[in-house]
Amino acid sequence: MSMPIKNRIGLAFLILLALNACATTSLSPFGKEGLLSLEEDEKRLWIRSEEEQKKLHNSGYLYEDSALLSFISNVTERLIPEEIKGRVSIQTRVIKNPHVNAFTFPNGRIYIHTGFLAKMENEAQLATVLAHEMTHFINRHTIQQVRRVRGTASFLGTLQVIAAPAGVYGLAPLLLGAVGVMAAVSGYSKELETEADRVGFDLLVKAGYDPAEAVKLIEHVQKHAEEEKIEEPFLFGSHPYLQDRKGNYVQLLQSEYGGKGGDKGAERFTRMIHPILLDNAAMDLSMGRFNSAKDAIDRFLQNEPGSAKGHYYLGEFHRKRGQESDAQTAEKLYLLAVQHDPSYADPHKGLGLLYLKWGQKEKARESLERYLSFAPHAEDKAYIEQYLQEIANR
Amino acid sequence: MTGRMKTLGFLLTSLLFAGCALVPPYRAHSNLEARAKGIRTVVLLPPRAEVFQLDTGGTSEKIDEWSAHANENIAAAIQTELQGRVGLLLKLLPEDSMREEAKSNLEETHALFDAVNTSIILHTYSPPSPPESIFEEKIKDFDYSLGSEVKDLRIGEADSLILVRGVDHIWTEGRKALQVFGVILGIGAGVGTGAVVIPVLGGGTTLNLALIDPHNGSILWYKPIAKGGGYDFRDPASVNSLVKELFKDFPIGKEK
């Protein structure tokens, strides 16, 4: 007599549970034994991570400013707990991307976007993010998360490819493979993120930074996203994620770290990220994220009010945004840029193109000729020469 | 780790023998006969096989040790196969000692091969493609290339290159049990709830070979094979059997 259906299903469940021998999900943080404690599946994850990082490093997306990288490296070093210093390697690199995000690979490589750096106000806020990300590495969260996903996947065999860069995560298809996407987009469980907050806070305070800056950073990023109605596709910029971080940070401040105080490092931070502001603004302008671009340009000009480049970029913001009276404002800013540095070529082009569109032929000719005299090998020389020819023919 | 294009290529190859094919399983360039006469030396590019573990939950993970082992087995099997042919000298391109430019060249060759491989299967093999997607002129005049840059992958003045790619899936015990109970679960769930449950199990083995003219990158001869199960890249005997099938109809060198 055949087994009833429900008994067969029950038996199948039991057999599958027995056969689905998954490794334990909880692991001790890296300690004095360093990398000797790596488990087999963890070693494979590191190999996958190295493959993804190689692609990232060859992508043209890394921000290579040695002074900035050295500064961020020093902040990273300052946060590493004494017991693992020299036993594991933690490095931070910067990615050219205007979105707010930071993420960690399981092999101790932290990546932070220029867009996130451009939103920060001081070194303590940078340290907050690095400490949080560092904890994901030290406490081996990626392998724990991977094991959790494996262990709870549907027994009906819904296909999940853990090691293929399939771009199936919807919001933000990336160059990253599955490991990086997990870190940068889908994130870890609430439990692991809370652990990263708590342990990260501890690292922050031990390194002498002011923990109150953690809450200020989140509030600043949230305010920016709400005011500008920006949809941040990465995890660290998403509203629910920021709310959770803020909640945890407020609780930690109230319960353990209230009134601690510490180093903010505003001045040295501002000096180091100054060049990033315009580079990031250029990316924001390309993407049409105009308000975000303007914030960065305004901040740049606040620190360097006599910058011709800053005024030119502000002019470009107005030109590219193209709203009513933006063209007139752009003209004023290009003229200001020329005033600060008459030999800076680009504002002359900006003026020339405006005058051309306004039908002011003589002014257009003067500005465009001036542009070519300062940039004789300009990439857009063919266009400018055509405009000059057209003016001459009219 | 497979990219989407590599995954697509594997999927297409694995669907190859869903139906019976009346055309030869290989494709040959119109210049093959003329070129084949002059081929004495073959350089085997480092085989690229990936072995994945498929577990109960459907999670697929590349196992590096198994993949390295698979590459060794495939290289050894091809060596045996070609050494059994008269008048042919086989050289192995050693990946470890390659210069950076050569490594970069090899990566770009493989990246282009992914696109070419998918195009060949999509437009010259039915199944898996529907007949309306077949380009008859590409079967009649089989003409695909990996670019003349491949000449820098030669050793000396070798007159041909062989590129081999493979994918294998090894099921865990849990997944094998799932196969046994899969049909039961499907029927059970259907009876109980009225829902139709289709367990997606996946897996399989594919092996693709391209014989390349290094002077211009033309693919002179191409053959894909696909198996639903029962093969294991980690097992030399299993690999030998697959490679023997792969080299059936191989146009270079007479078998001893």
Add this chain to the structure above:
Amino acid sequence: MKTAAIVSCLALLCGCAPYVMVGGKYTAGPENFEVDLPQGWRKHELRFDQHPASRVMLEELNKRRDPAGDIVRLTRDGLLLQQIIIGRTGIDKELPHTKRKLSKGMLPQEVAEVIIDNIRSNPNISNQNVLENSPARLSGYTGFKLIYSYQTKEGLRIKGACYGAVVGDWYYYVLYEAPERYYFTKDYQVFEQVKDTFKILKADTT
């Protein structure tokens, strides 16, 4: 096999095959252009290409560039190996990777700048390079010519050439993309010939 052959013939006869052999004058009246299609090439018909494998391939291609405005898509060896594309989009249409918009009064250089910004802001590709950006004429209208390259996630280097022009409320383009290695050069002259035959039928249509 016999059934498959019959189905194939029927599909070709009714014009509902995913790839149709073309050649000669092609007129897209509603889209306001005509062009000579090269002999021996195939035109891809998306609405008839429902095979799962094709869908995966097309999803990958769509990550590289948005096909929403494409009217004619031609290939000889397969879309992954070369595509000649002719299309148009309304100038008020949102671009997929930038919030910047085209507008009627824009100089061709500014139109090219927006197209470049869209390519540069695409997160699915990397190592984007503009190799040439110069004024050009498309169907007699002032426009631009771009040559660019980028790398796919799989590490394949793709090269593209695009002629574009804003005419009335529309941005018209004739575009060619192929792997930089071997395939771009292979049919580049065919692309230039197609572009030379491209003709906008009426100026300033809405």
